[in-house]
Ligand code: ADP
């Protein structure tokens with residue numbers, strides 16, 4: 001029998017069907033309030049997983065668990081084949097220390113409703129500073145890459161401006177560029193357009209769509225149903241800290257099965 005000729009490519013294709021994020025029965029309480037009550041969720045490389053749900057249903061908490069800003073009480077999260085929070089060695093789980101947590105978070109980009117830019121730095125410096133500080137990239141190289149990223153988000157000529165000289169939509173695009181500068185394997189978005197004036201929403205969604213088109217793996221909490229329909233590869237409805245319904249966005253939006261999903265969608269559509 002002849003050997004398959006394109007080993008590397010076949011291996012890559014096989015790897016790309018393996019979920020990059022797997023969450024199993026994730027539970028989390030704050031005091032006596034259970035916020036996550038057994039979330040099951042997975043995302044394959046290149047997917048755009050859109051998450052919707054009422055306020056207080058645990059969406060932000062779940063994203064924060066995915067990027068290890070919160071620890072889970074029970075259940076399991078694996079990213080790129082490794083457990084989050086634990087290292088398995090000789091059949092035993094060892095809890096991560098702060099170095100392991102910091103290292104892990106570097107690989108996951110997060111964009112929040114509030115942009116959290118550094119107000120004392122211009123846009124270019126905001127994007128360039130992470131790689132210089134934590135990855136030891138030279139200032140020159142980081143600035144060149146930051147310029148490319150600003151161009152990608154449509155702000156190539158705005159690098160010299162400070163956050164207070166930029167609109168909310170522009171600031172959010174800088175925040176996206178800043179996350180991308182760290183070369184994350186996954187980007188998490190927590191209601192990235194909810195804090196924006198309505199006329200600025202589209203420019204941010206367009207940048208996110210362009211990221212989706214180049215194959216970035218994304219988990220997006222948003223109420224922009226049009227975005228879910230257009231570029232989402234899955235749509236997950238969360239309520240009361242559990243996944244109530246998950247499916248193909250177009251199918252789920254057109255024909256939600258669960259009465260809670262129906263009720264929610266009727267309010268946001
Ligand atoms: P969502 O993003 O879906 O609106 P959240 O995950 O932000 O929901 O919050 C879910 C619930 O958890 C809310 O009732 C919120 O008040 C509570 N919560 C979130 N973070 C904390 C915290 N650090 N301490 C206490 N309660 C929290």
Ligand code: MG
Pocket residue numbers: 059060061190191
């Ligand atoms: Mg939230």
